[in-house]
Amino acid sequence: MSAGTRPPGADLPEHPDHLWREPDPKRSYDVVIVGGGGHGLATAHYLARAHGITNVAVLERGWLAGGNMARNTTIIRSNYLWDESAAVYEFALKLWEGLEAELDYPLLFSxxxxxxxxxxxxxxxxxxxxxxxxxxxxxxxxxxxxxxxxxxxxxxxxxxxxxxxxxxxxxxxRAGIAKHDHVAWALARSADAAGVDLIQGCEVTGIDVRGGRVTGVRTTRGSIAAGRVALCAAGHTSVLAAMAGFELPLxxxxxxxxxxxxxxxxxxxxxxxxxxxxxxxxxxxxxxxxxxxxxxxxxxxxxxxxxxxxxxxxxxxxxxxxxxxxxxxxxxxxxxxxTPDASPIVGRSPVAGLYLNCGWGTGGFKATPGAGAILAHTVAHDEPHPLARPFSLDRFTTGALVDEHGAAAVAH
Missing domain, CATH: 3.30.9.10 (D-Amino Acid Oxidase, subunit A, domain 2)
Incomplete structure (x- = not known):
C-alpha cells in the first residue's frame, strides 16, 4: 500500500461494541443486494475485496442471516455428479479451506x-x-x-x-461442516469494514424498472436508487422477480x-x-x-x-x-x-442491471463463498463468471439443463 493510501472503510466511525454498523439507508448506491443471508453477505464481501466496489447496500427485511443461513445444517461438500455442478461446489470448497484466514475469524470449519x-x-x-x-x-x-x-x-x-x-x-x-452463524458474522464484519452498508429491518416492496433497466428499489425505509441490483433472497426470489415483471421457474x-x-x-x-x-x-x-x-x-x-x-x-x-x-x-x-433441474440460477435476468442468485435448493450453505465470488464477478463486469454460464436462466428455454436430482435426492 503506497504512502498516504488508507484501506477501504478507514474513515468509518468505530463501533467497538458491535461487529458492524447500523446505518440508515442512503438515497442511492452503485449496487444494492437484496437479502442479508450468507450469499448476500458473501457477494458484498467479494465486491469489495475482489473488485473494489464498496458503495453497496445489503438490504435484509429481518435481521442479518436470520433466514435459511440460521436454519441450515451446515454440510459442505463438492461431490456432485455433473462437471458443471462439481466445478461450482469445488470452487466453493477451496474457498472454504482458506476462508477462516481470509476473514480472520474462527469459522469452525471441520x-x-x-x-x-x-x-x-x-x-x-x-x-x-x-x-x-x-x-x-x-x-x-x-x-x-x-x-x-x-x-x-x-x-x-x-x-x-x-x-x-x-x-x-x-x-x-475434504468435506465437512462449519459454524453457520460465525460464517455470517465474519462476512458481515468484513463487508462493513470495507464500507458496505448492512441495513436490517428493510423489506423491499417494489423494484423500479425504466426502459428495460433497473433503476432502484422501493423499501419500507424509503426508495433507494441503484445502478445494479442483485437478488439473493433464496425462496423469496420469485416474489421479487415478479416485482420486476418476470417469472422464475422456482x-x-x-x-x-x-x-x-x-x-x-x-x-x-x-x-x-x-x-x-x-x-x-x-x-x-x-x-x-x-x-x-x-x-x-x-x-x-x-x-x-x-x-x-x-x-x-x-x-x-x-x-x-x-x-x-x-x-x-x-x-x-x-x-x-x-428449480426443475435441481440446479441454481446465477447470472443476468431479463432486466438489465438486475442479477439473479437463486434456486440452490438445499445446497446453498456449502456454496456460500463460491456463490458470492461468482455473483460479485458477474455484477462487477456485467458478464457471467465462467462457472456461472451453465446456470443461466435461459437454459430453461434452450434445454441445456444440469440435472442434479440424483445428488440432491436427499437434503444436503
Whole structure:
C-alpha cells in the first residue's frame, strides 16, 4: 500500500461494541443486494475485496442471516455428479479451506468427511459412477465397501439383518461442516469494514424498472436508487422477480431439521442416505444435527409437517441404533427454492442491471463463498463468471439443463 493510501472503510466511525454498523439507508448506491443471508453477505464481501466496489447496500427485511443461513445444517461438500455442478461446489470448497484466514475469524470449519451410503445394487452403481466422475474432475472421492464404511464411522449399523443393509458408500474426506452463524458474522464484519452498508429491518416492496433497466428499489425505509441490483433472497426470489415483471421457474418448499440434546463425541463424520432419507452429523458442542427431504407442498412457512420429523428420526435409528435413547432438543424449518433441474440460477435476468442468485435448493450453505465470488464477478463486469454460464436462466428455454436430482435426492 503506497504512502498516504488508507484501506477501504478507514474513515468509518468505530463501533467497538458491535461487529458492524447500523446505518440508515442512503438515497442511492452503485449496487444494492437484496437479502442479508450468507450469499448476500458473501457477494458484498467479494465486491469489495475482489473488485473494489464498496458503495453497496445489503438490504435484509429481518435481521442479518436470520433466514435459511440460521436454519441450515451446515454440510459442505463438492461431490456432485455433473462437471458443471462439481466445478461450482469445488470452487466453493477451496474457498472454504482458506476462508477462516481470509476473514480472520474462527469459522469452525471441520473437514471431517461426508459419507453417502448405498443400500441397493442401483445405489451402488450410481455411487460408483459419481465417484469416477468426481475423480475425472480432480475431486477427492472414494468408494468404500461396508467394512470401509464401518472403519470411517463405527456407529453405522452395517449388519446384513438391518432393514436397509449398507452395501457401501461414497466418501469425500475434504468435506465437512462449519459454524453457520460465525460464517455470517465474519462476512458481515468484513463487508462493513470495507464500507458496505448492512441495513436490517428493510423489506423491499417494489423494484423500479425504466426502459428495460433497473433503476432502484422501493423499501419500507424509503426508495433507494441503484445502478445494479442483485437478488439473493433464496425462496423469496420469485416474489421479487415478479416485482420486476418476470417469472422464475422456482418452487419454494419448507425444509425441516432438528437437533438432539448434547452428547459426548461419538459421531466422527457426516452420514447421508437417500434410501432412508436422512443425514446426521454431530455439531461442535455435541448435539446431533439431523435433516431429511423437503416437505412435498409449496409454502413460505418456516415450519413443516410433524410426520416428516417423525420419519427422519425413524430413518436415523435405522442407521444409528445407538441413538435410540437420545432426546430431541428442538426442530425448525427453512424455505428452499427448487428449480426443475435441481440446479441454481446465477447470472443476468431479463432486466438489465438486475442479477439473479437463486434456486440452490438445499445446497446453498456449502456454496456460500463460491456463490458470492461468482455473483460479485458477474455484477462487477456485467458478464457471467465462467462457472456461472451453465446456470443461466435461459437454459430453461434452450434445454441445456444440469440435472442434479440424483445428488440432491436427499437434503444436503
Amino acid at each position: 473437514q471431517r468427511g461426508v459419507l453417502n451410503l448405498a443400500h441397493s445394487l442401483q445405489d451402488v452403481r450410481d455411487s460408483v459412477r459419481r465417484v469416477e466422475a468426481n475423480r475425472l474432475g480432480g475431486i477427492d472421492a472414494e468408494w468404500l465397501d461396508a467394512d470401509g464404511v464401518r472403519e470411517v464411522c463405527p456407529i453405522v449399523d452395517i449388519s446384513p439383518a438391518a432393514r436397509y443393509p449398507v452395501l457401501g458408500g461414497t466418501y469425500q474426506p 418452487q419454494s418448499h419448507p425444509l425441516q431439521a432438528l437437533v438432539s440434546e448434547l452428547l459426548e463425541p461419538v459421531h466422527p463424520t457426516v452420514v447421508m442416505s437417500n434410501a432412508v432419507h436422512v443425514y446426521v452429523s454431530q455439531a461442535h458442542k455435541g448435539e446431533l444435527v439431523m435433516g431429511a427431504g423437503i416437505d412435498a407442498y409449496t409454502a413460505y412457512t418456516q415450519r413443516g409437517a410433524f410426520h416428516v420429523v417423525e420419519r427422519q428420526m425413524a430413518a436415523a435409528l435405522e442407521l444409528f441404533p445407538v441413538f435410540a435413547r437420545a432426546h430431541v432438543l428442538r426442530t425448525w424449518g427453512g424455505i428452499v427454492d427448487v
